[in-house]
Amino acid sequence: MPPGPFLLRRLLFPMLACLVTGSAVAQSSQPYFPPSPMLEARAWVLLDAGSGQVLAQQQADSQQEPGALVRLMQAWVILNALRDGRLQPEQRVRVSALAAQAAWDWRKERMPRWRSCSTVC
Template structure:
């Protein structure tokens, strides 16, 4: 079962069923009443939608935008343009916009230090670290703005037609939107294309700089 990232507006769930879509429909109960503004439940193996509510309504993706960030990093590693052990320099910008001085989720990176790509992946996936996401974006594309262009190109390739990314973190930005359906596409793509890194989502804790944080 894919980790359910539940924010104020979203619930995206995945069901791994060893049955046909028709049988799956018979197994799924009536749609529940949820507080989320939009939600969707799909079969992760087939992509078949089991139940949904307002799945095409555009809303700010918040930290769920980081799924695309980690997907692109995984693509770069698989293409051998990046290595897990590659060292990434944490910029002052990554620290100022996503570090300990902010009110957002952070990996507690120290500015002007070097951290491995794999450690940063853990920081993004488990700790939802904004600083880690920005550091990776800058390392891959030179700037977070350039990286967001990469995110949008990848979204179009995957068929996420109602999504626009403005940054690598999901922090509030004018014009950044997605839908429950589109987010289910990127989540399923992670499961299908990068099972090795998908396994990180199951980890309960991750420690960096002697700070142990639970999975968010």
């Protein structure tokens, strides 16, 4: 028995449409990479989160002073320690000599000459 118009309309045409559109999508084998963004930042890096591959960068190896994110992270760590009771508001925190020597003065691009830094409020 030959296929009727119902079979052609309901099954064959949708299958043919899927085949045509699927093959058109499959032909684009090259991934699209937009041009690097034009940012006003002095230095930046764009990484692929899965592989860690650098996708784009501008002056990634240049030394820059720490930005607002560093200050936000410091505040976050301190506030969490206060909340958890590991730190009191009036408590003095002892800084090791090694940590004090490792501090970097980014504005002057040199290591500071600290003789001792025993406490930080």
